[in-house]
Amino acid sequence: MCAFEHHNSLSIGYVALKKSQNSLERRCRRLPRRTMAAVPSRFLLVTGPPGVGKTTLVMRVFETLRGSHPNLNIRGFYTREVREGGERIGFEVVTLDGRTGPLSSCKVSRERMRHNEGIFQPSRKIRPEGIEPGSWMFDEFKNFCNLDILTHTIAFWFFCSPESVRWPTVGKYKVDVASLESLAVPELQVKEETDLFIIDEVGKMELFSSAFFPAVMRVIESNIPVLATIPIPRQGRDIPGVARLRNHPGAAVFTLDTGNRDTMRDTICSQLRSLLQKR
Structure with missing residues (x-):
């Protein structure tokens, strides 16, 4: 077999192999779509x-x-x-069988705060020494804790008052964690x-x-x-x-x-x- 015929034979074989590979890839791409259609997400x-x-x-x-x-x-x-009077003052949780309870409010009474006081019992000494409200370190940490909910939660537990731990805030609303x-x-x-x-x-x-x-x-x-x-x-x-x-x-x-x-x-x-x- 001359060199030209040998090269031509290799080219034909490569084209056939490429077609077979492309066909297999198309079949594999179709398979997940059929599976997803048959089994919808729950x-x-x-x-x-x-x-x-x-x-x-x-x-x-x-x-x-x-x-x-x-x-x-x-x-x-x-x-x-x-x-209340056309103004939104908070949110409440409603179960599907009709029971309700407060989720958050901008009008949380001191009585309700004291009622829930026994549910969360953080240590009174929850701020490391030298980092007090009003200090530059406290302000820097609060800015850092705005990054995400995890650091925000850590800030509450380590740097805020016991009252703030029991009643975290989102905007103007205090969240009633105990009720939730x-x-x-x-x-x-x-x-x-x-x-x-x-x-x-x-x-x-x-x-x-x-x-x-x-x-x-x-x-x-x-x-x-x-x-x-x-x-x-x-x-x-x-x-x-x-x-x-x-x-x-x-x-x-x-x-x-x-x-x-x-x-x-x-x-x-x-x-x-x-x-x-x-x-």
Whole structure:
């Protein structure tokens, strides 16, 4: 065989091999899409800007499913505004069976603070010597602790007054951690008879509770469908706990806006019905 014929034979073989490789790659790329379509995610996350209607959407989905499947065992909670004279003064937690409790308020009475005093018992000496409120070191540490929720929580435990530890603040609101843990956290107990969990929401206020996020993770790692809401990143920065949920490999994230609310509800209802039929 001459050199030209040998080179031509190698070229033909290379082209055939390349075609076979491309065909295999196309088949492999198609396989995950078919698998994902056949097995929809059981962890549904709704996100969107404040006031867009995340809670309204979740409650409409809940009412739709309860209307079509009255025997479903749905556990969880949602949050709603508390208003006084047209002004929002806080938020409250509402369980799906109708029980309510305060989540946060800008009008927390001293009596309520004293009532919850026995629940959190941090040491009176919780600031290292030399770092006192008003000092430059204290101010520098507070600026550093604005980075994320973890350092913010550390700041409360080590540098703030005992009252601030029991009643952390988000903006003008004081968060009632004890109320959240006594009402919402028990609703997140994983039980075999539960068909669906609804969690509205996993946000900055809720994450001040050391018991809340582990309870959420146990729910997600169970085999029970979950519908939850999370806030959007603020100024491009996500709360670490929220980011962990958003990036969870089993999560399907739905971004809500004013133009897709109706279609989003139908999509989520359809996906949950499909999941519930397989249980």
